[in-house]
Amino acid sequence: MPWSQTSPMNQKVLFIADHLKGARPVADLCAEYGISRKTAYKWIERYIKLGAAGLEDRSRRPRVSPNATADEVVAALIELRRHHPRWGAKKLLKILKDAIRGGSCQVARPAA
Secondary structure, three states: OOOOOOOOOHHHHHHHHHHHOOOHHHHHHHHHHHOOOOHHHHHHHHHHHHHHHHOOOOOOOOOOOOOOHHHHHHHHHHHHHHOOOOOHHHHHHHHHHHHHOOOOOOOOOOOO
C-alpha cells in the first residue's frame, strides 16, 4: 500500500470540512491535526471571510522596511556596478557618497 501524501493546503481543507460538520469540538480537531487552537480559529475565521483562498499561505515579508535603502541610491549603485563590474563594494560606496556630497544625485561616469 502506497504512503498517503497530503499537502498542507489539503490538511487545512480537511480540518475546515471536519469543523463544518460540527460533530466534534475544535479542541479535539486540533489534537487530531496537530495544531494549536489559536491557529485553528485563525483558519476558521479566514475561511469564513475569504473562502478557500483564505487558507492559502500568506507572505511573511514585511510591508514596510524603515531601514531600506532608497530606490534612487539602489538605482545609482546598480548603474555604477553595470559600468564597472570588477569594482568592489568599498569603491562603489565611496564614489556614490562623493557624488551625493557633491550635490550630484546622478553618478558621473568616470573617464576610462
